[in-house]
Amino acid sequence: MAAALASSSGSEDVGQLREEIAQLREQLVQRQQQLEGMRVIEEAKGMLMQDFDLNAEQAFGVLKKLSADQCQVA
Secondary structure (H helix, E strand, C coil): CHHHHHHHHHHHHHHHHHHHHHHHHHHHHHHHHHHHHHHHHHHHHHHHHHHHCCCHHHHHHHHHHHHHHHHHHC
């Protein structure tokens, strides 16, 4: 009986670990997507700063305005 309980507990632990691993993988994918989005934003800011002689704050403001305008149109 004790062996059956230990076995049951072990398989529950394995199930919980698998679930946790799946959640961590999903979080990793989300973080990777966030990082890619940040990279694209930084690249766009850099282009605006160079092409229009803006500082980082001004360039980010332009991107925010463009994003807001796109959301209103869609």
